Amino acid sequence: MSTIQKGHLLWYIPDGYIPEISQGELLSHESICVLNTYQEDAELKITIYFEDREPIEEMNYLVPGKRTKHIRTSALEKNGQVIPVGVPYAIEVESSIPVIVQYSRLDSTQSELALMSTMGHPVNS
Amino acid sequence: MSTIQKGHLLWYIPDGYIPEISQGELLSHESICVLNTYQEDAELKITIYFEDREPIEEMNYLVPGKRTKHIRTSALEKNGQVIPVGVPYAIEVESSIPVIVQYSRLDSTQSELALMSTMGHPVNS
Amino acid sequence: MSTIQKGHLLWYIPDGYIPEISQGELLSHESICVLNTYQEDAELKITIYFEDREPIEEMNYLVPGKRTKHIRTSALEKNGQVIPVGVPYAIEVESSIPVIVQYSRLDSTQSELALMSTMGHPVNS
Amino acid sequence: MSTIQKGHLLWYIPDGYIPEISQGELLSHESICVLNTYQEDAELKITIYFEDREPIEEMNYLVPGKRTKHIRTSALEKNGQVIPVGVPYAIEVESSIPVIVQYSRLDSTQSELALMSTMGHPVNS
Numbered sequence: 001m002s003t004i005q006k007g008h009l010l011w012y013i014p015d016g017y018i019p020e021i022s023q024g025e026l027l028s029h030e031s032i033c034v035l036n037t038y039q040e041d042a043e044l045k046i047t048i049y050f051e052d053r054e055p056i057e058e059m060n061y062l063v064p065g066k067r068t069k070h071i072r073t074s075a076l077e078k079n080g081q082v083i084p085v086g087v088p089y090a091i092e093v094e095s096s097i098p099v100i101v102q103y104s105r106l107d108s109t110q111s112e113l114a115l116m117s118t119m120g121h122p123v124n125s
Numbered sequence: 126m127s128t129i130q131k132g133h134l135l136w137y138i139p140d141g142y143i144p145e146i147s148q149g150e151l152l153s154h155e156s157i158c159v160l161n162t163y164q165e166d167a168e169l170k171i172t173i174y175f176e177d178r179e180p181i182e183e184m185n186y187l188v189p190g191k192r193t194k195h196i197r198t199s200a201l202e203k204n205g206q207v208i209p210v211g212v213p214y215a216i217e218v219e220s221s222i223p224v225i226v227q228y229s230r231l232d233s234t235q236s237e238l239a240l241m242s243t244m245g246h247p248v249n250s
Numbered sequence: 251m252s253t254i255q256k257g258h259l260l261w262y263i264p265d266g267y268i269p270e271i272s273q274g275e276l277l278s279h280e281s282i283c284v285l286n287t288y289q290e291d292a293e294l295k296i297t298i299y300f301e302d303r304e305p306i307e308e309m310n311y312l313v314p315g316k317r318t319k320h321i322r323t324s325a326l327e328k329n330g331q332v333i334p335v336g337v338p339y340a341i342e343v344e345s346s347i348p349v350i351v352q353y354s355r356l357d358s359t360q361s362e363l364a365l366m367s368t369m370g371h372p373v374n375s
Numbered sequence: 376m377s378t379i380q381k382g383h384l385l386w387y388i389p390d391g392y393i394p395e396i397s398q399g400e401l402l403s404h405e406s407i408c409v410l411n412t413y414q415e416d417a418e419l420k421i422t423i424y425f426e427d428r429e430p431i432e433e434m435n436y437l438v439p440g441k442r443t444k445h446i447r448t449s450a451l452e453k454n455g456q457v458i459p460v461g462v463p464y465a466i467e468v469e470s471s472i473p474v475i476v477q478y479s480r481l482d483s484t485q486s487e488l489a490l491m492s493t494m495g496h497p498v499n500s
């Protein structure tokens with residue numbers, strides 16, 4: 001199956017949100033889960049869109065060949081800019097080679113945890 | 126990548142439901158999360174389908190260029206009509222330019238919250 | 251947009267499961283949420299696959315034109331056969347006209363509820 | 376509809392994670408839910424990708440004709456290797472005939488359960 005394109009170069013996740021509060025032993029967080037099935041590294045450029053301000057463009061992240069990275073959105077940073085907590089936003093993931101992208105959120109705002117997950121929306125190229 | 130279509134003009138979410146009850150500090154709610162990656166505004170027409178009555182057609186909503194909006198379904202209104210709580214319904218989102226649509230629900234009917242999320246189902250045009 | 255096909259004739263949901271236990275005010279249940287955007291009725295044939303026995307084939311259900319139905323899987327029945335609780339199964343939804351299918355589960359086995367949801371997997375025809 | 380391809384030969388799930396802790400009566404677990412609508416058996420090869428080590432390649436699993444299997448990831452094994460708990464990973468499912476793949480996780484790390492689910496990401500072949 002070596003000639004099949006495994007994934008896409010561009011993915012979108014409209015519902016991003018970092019909860020402000022955690023309770024219990026698990027921290028509220030989101031992850032952008034990226035799988036790179038190729039031998040080469042995947043160079044990601046992650047752009048964050050907001051409701052009422054300009055985007056933060058092209059935060060960089062590297063996913064090595066034959067590896068997955070479950071990227072905490074709170075760890076993304078560019079020129080001192082980070083994604084603010086408690087603010088609705090959306091995510092664009094552009095990759096140098098095809099990858100597969102899933103988004104998951106764990107919310108422990110109230111004392112027991114909640115989970116949600118969805119595949120990103122791929123754009124054909 | 127400027128010539129690639131980023132998103133779709135028509136999206137569906139069959140499982141809409143606004144919970145009647147909230148407990149704790151978080152209000153039960155749903156959001157239609159829309160991302161517009163273009164410079165132009167996206168003009169949305171949102172139609173609501175029910176199990177046993179005629180649809181509410183073409184509620185309007187604007188998503189500005191390079192912005193996301195996480196639209197609370199309880200805030201949608203047309204000629205005094207709103208989506209009733211505690212009633213199963215379905216959502217159609219038609220947009221003037223391609224957008225990406227995700228649906229999420231937070232339910233705090235019982236005292237700890239639950240989350241669910243899924244991409245909308247896009248129709249190719 | 252009247253000539254665009256809005257949905258698909260065949261959908262799959264591999265993870266079906268009716269929880270055996272409910273606690274609190276909400277009953278554990280699953281729903282197959284179907285949206286029919288056309289004027290004509292959609293005649294559904296729902297087939298249930300199991301891990302270790304023959305399928306239950308072609309349970310019938312009607313979704314009227316311009317309506318949605320959020321079908322409780324526990325309400326499906328054919329010749330006295332129903333889907334057993336506490337057993338892993340999978341769902342096939344075949345429709346006479348294109349529809350959109352989403353699957354959701356509410357689990358209140360332990361005293362606070364949990365939710366999950368995903369679009370069905372459509373087959374192109 | 377006998378000539379339509381029902382499913383895909385290759386599926387991806389980037390967000391795999393076996394929770395370390397369970398509380399209450401339900402065990403934390405994940406399932407890869409596979410539906411085989413054909414008469415022939417589907418021979419699966421499941422490859423697991425990690426963040427910082429080489430993949431575990433091609434664990435075998437059989438899904439008989441006209442059956443579904445909800446595969447516990449903790450039950451997968453190859454030459455004594457199993458998927459470690461508490462470690463982020465990603466899943467590739469390759470099948471000898473077309474199947475449909477959904478992924479679900481039940482987390483009871485804190486005392487009430489949480490659920491998440493998504494269809495796998497199919498690759499066209």
